[in-house]
Amino acid sequence: MPTAYVHTAFGGPETESFADLPRPVPGPGRLLVAVRAAGVNPVDWKRRTGYRRAGGPATELPAVFGSEAAGVVVEVGPDVEGFAPGDEVFGHAGNGGYAELTLLPAAGTAHKPAALEWTDAAALPVAAATAYDALTWLALPEGATVLVNGVGGGVGVAAAQIARHQGLKVVGTASEGKRAFTESLGAVHVASGPGVADRVRAAAPGGVDAVLDLVGGEPLREVAELLGDRSRLVSGADKDGAVRLGGSAIVRERTAAVLDAVAALVVAGVLDPYVTQTFPLAEAGAALRAVEEGHARGKIVLTVG
Incomplete structure (x- = not known):
């Protein structure tokens, strides 16, 4: 048995x-x-x-x-x-x-x-595929800026790498202890905690075009105010909170095609x-x-x- x-x-x-x-x-x-x-x-x-x-x-x-x-x-x-x-x-x-x-x-x-x-x-099937699904749904044009709220976790780590590969600028919130790690992903580090929205504005004076939230709660509410178009807000941590703010939950595909795509990124050396x-x-x-x-x-x- x-x-x-x-x-x-x-x-x-x-x-x-x-x-x-x-x-x-x-x-x-x-x-x-x-x-x-x-x-x-x-x-x-x-x-x-x-x-x-x-x-x-x-x-x-x-x-x-x-x-x-x-x-x-x-x-x-x-x-x-x-x-x-x-x-x-x-x-x-x-x-x-x-x-x-x-x-x-x-x-x-x-x-x-x-x-x-x-x-x-x-x-790959949970974290990397979730990040891939979120970025596919956002469908941001090359050169756009995405804020990954909680970049230090499994989904955030994959999202930063995939977004950079797509030609996006990435700003990531994480603890001060994860600054070097965040920057190694090609993201601009912003310290998490109260006042995070003001720190994001300073780090991205041109604004952010979308928010991928992986934290929820009060941190989600604070970064949501950075968006003029709340439909560009998706959350993998707080569906109800995202909906109340005008955004949505990450829609998971859970298909073999997505797994093939993230596996190919790993084999190509794009995604660790x-x-x-x-x-x-x-x-x-x-x-x-x-x-x-x-x-x-x-x-x-x-x-x-």
């Missing part, structure tokens, strides 16, 4: 444990994948607390952690085309990445390029997923604590098998 890291109730870390689960069976449109690597994300521990997106399905317990994974196809379900056992793939796990075997939706899974490392592939630390599956709890407690810098990935 395949081993997985699960939570058996909603609450804190005390609900987490390893479990031997029945072998998953791929239904229509699904792939059974032997996991080689799985990304660790804030949404993983948030779901353990009982969080779920509005309108999303209720979580069945025990629930396997992990929303992104890379591995080798073992079996394909009915109505699946373009995949066969032995294919190296990566994609959106939904739930289930922290496991020896998981199910991936074929529509949200892409073939892994040979030049793409397993750990990098597993780090910033995988800064890896843990074996046996240390999944420690990996999740590093993300939950805010000690991680860059992406953390579990290695499996």
